[in-house]
Amino acid sequence: MTAPTFKEFVEKHPSIKFFFTGGKGGVGKTISAAAIGHYFATQGKKTLVASLNPVHSLTSLYGQDIWGRGVQKIEGLENLWAVEVDIKKKIEVYREQLTERITSFLKWADIPVDPASFIEIAATNPAFEESAQFDTMTDIMLEKEENYDIIIFDCAAVANAIRLLGLSKIYDLWLGRMIESRKEALSLRVKLSFRKDKIKEEVEKDPMMADLLRQHEKMQKAKAILNDAEKTAFIFVTIPLALPIAVVERFIKMVRAFDIPVGGVFVNRIIPRAVAEADATEYMKNSFKQQDRYMDMIHNQLGDLVSAYIPLYSTEVLGVDGIAKVCEDMQKFKPD
Numbered sequence: 001m002t003a004p005t006f007k008e009f010v011e012k013h014p015s016i017k018f019f020f021t022g023g024k025g026g027v028g029k030t031i032s033a034a035a036i037g038h039y040f041a042t043q044g045k046k047t048l049v050a051s052l053n054p055v056h057s058l059t060s061l062y063g064q065d066i067w068g069r070g071v072q073k074i075e076g077l078e079n080l081w082a083v084e085v086d087i088k089k090k091i092e093v094y095r096e097q098l099t100e101r102i103t104s105f106l107k108w109a110d111i112p113v114d115p116a117s118f119i120e121i122a123a124t125n126p127a128f129e130e131s132a133q134f135d136t137m138t139d140i141m142l143e144k145e146e147n148y149d150i151i152i153f154d155c156a157a158v159a160n161a162i163r164l165l166g167l168s169k170i171y172d173l174w175l176g177r178m179i180e181s182r183k184e185a186l187s188l189r190v191k192l193s194f195r196k197d198k199i200k201e202e203v204e205k206d207p208m209m210a211d212l213l214r215q216h217e218k219m220q221k222a223k224a225i226l227n228d229a230e231k232t233a234f235i236f237v238t239i240p241l242a243l244p245i246a247v248v249e250r251f252i253k254m255v256r257a258f259d260i261p262v263g264g265v266f267v268n269r270i271i272p273r274a275v276a277e278a279d280a281t282e283y284m285k286n287s288f289k290q291q292d293r294y295m296d297m298i299h300n301q302l303g304d305l306v307s308a309y310i311p312l313y314s315t316e317v318l319g320v321d322g323i324a325k326v327c328e329d330m331q332k333f334k335p336d
């Protein structure tokens, strides 16, 4: 069975809007995200490439100052914008919000403890940074959905996103419970109060309730998008080596378990036969032989998902021109 190419996949999914790239570090997720962006921008689609990675990868790839500056227009190509979130700063903001939430919860529930230790536990938990990242991604998804035709997340946090989706069922239950008990408590206050109007007004303005409802609604919306195979596609990137292939296999199993649609696998850094044959060194001969073996492995294990091949270039990929080349190759390069 031959897998659909990237172009065929896109043509089969006319409402596609969100792409996510995933894979092991250094395999070419960022250049793939940029190449997908290039593909749509040159077709006249308003396109946004978004990164939440703690490194300035879009800034160095496009050679433009994007980091922490909000959405920036990419020079040298129509219809293309990029945003690179300063995630460390975001995490700090989330820490502050969390502190407020815990403090007001303990006060509201009338629990006479010092909130500091709760905050310490919650905010130093590694899952906390993941949630902050997931939340930031959700914000971009929901806030920019209307303004762009295509949004691509160069997403180092795919594994986190997937894990959090798994957790989201529990989170949902928890939020649902919190909302219910908050409602009960508030209505009790209304019943008990002599100044019903005043209390009712207060209840309607209750910041904690509003916060819970907002979080709940956001989570539901994000889930609906992430599970919509017509709107969303996860693209996994690998190179012909054992570990990156294993990582992609694992990711694919994970996303499928959560009903997140897989949009294909890109195989990057392929040494073209002509290049290998022109270089008679032992090193090249061995690399090429090894590549053959791993290409077989890819075709056996991921064959019906491979939608693009990208050759190994003699230099790193830089600028709109470099990305244009990747975009062209991802549509027509085939290993021989």
Ligand SMILES: Nc1ncnc2c1ncn2[C@@H]1O[C@H](COP(=O)(O)OP(=O)(O)O)[C@@H](O)[C@H]1O
Pocket (backbone or CB within 6 Å): 023, 024, 025, 026, 027, 028, 029, 030, 031, 032, 057, 268, 269, 270, 310, 311, 312, 313, 314, 315, 316, 317, 318
């Ligand atoms: N096919 C390729 N040929 C040459 N250099 C590449 C190729 N693919 C990626 N690179 C370079 O490798 C580095 C890592 O690529 P990148 O897309 O940033 O990976 P990731 O986002 O997965 O960490 C970058 O410097 C990029 O320019």
Ligand SMILES: [Mg+2]
Pocket (backbone or CB within 6 Å): 029, 030, 053, 057, 154
């Ligand atoms: Mg990257």
